[in-house]
Amino acid sequence: MTDRVPLIEIRGLVTGPVGVPAVHGLDLVVGSGEVVALLGPNGAGKSVTLAAIAGHLPVMDGVVEVLGRSIKGESVHAIARRGLALLPSDRGLFFQLTVAENLRLYRNKQSTIERDAVLELFSSLRPILSRKVGLLSGGEQQMLALACSLIAGSRVVLIDELSRGLAPVVVQQLLPTLRHAADEIGLGVLLVEQHVAGALSVADRAYVLSQGRVMMSGTASELRAKGNLIEASYLGNSDAGETG
Secondary structure, three states: OOOOOEEEEEEEEEEOHHHOOOEEEEEEEEEOOOEEEEEOOOOOOHHHHHHHHOOOOOEEEEEEEEOOEEOOOOOHHHHHHHOEEEEOOOOOOOOOOEHHHHHHHHOOOOOOOOHHHHHHHOHHHHHHOOOEHHHOOHHHHHHHHHHHHHHOOOOEEEEEOOOOOOOHHHHHHHHHHHHHHHHHHOOEEEEEOOOHHHHHHHOOEEEEEEOOEEEEEEEHHHHHOOHHHHHHHHOOOHHHOOOO
């Protein structure tokens, strides 16, 4: 449990697509300035959890609070306006526009951070502001997606597979940028990631899901010490269950 200001609080969440539960009784907290990793094998319920928090899937039971208020009955857009961003696998960018034009489009009245401050966090974007997004590398696009979420006024960001389609060296550059944003502006990050070691290298805490349930939780350092148990969870060994 974090002692930071909670940006996401989940208690007893049951959710899933087309009315079929894929997540069962999930408890989870993400605080301000905190990076929390959500780990587990394919089909464990990680992406389903993100979708429910963002309002794309119904909360069948339990409570989901974003920035101090329940999301019950709210639309996806209402939750986003509150200050939550879900970064999809396609990164949600305008590929025919330039980097600068994307940043300009995403900026709105809710924004509390100026473009120059965002570019301080994502300094690799400065030399490519005039380049069309479709010509950027996957890593540059992912960085721009994060920058756009901040300039849109997001205070908590859900990221589904930051590393998808990216070279390991690029992921190693992006993960510290997330950590830096959390430390510098108090951004809350919930990170779904298959690269366990990379995620735990920047996370404060982590949860390991298996078949829609939390099998382990704890600080990143605690879970790094339980690497064999995490590996067993990824292999579907139900005897790996342990919480902390």
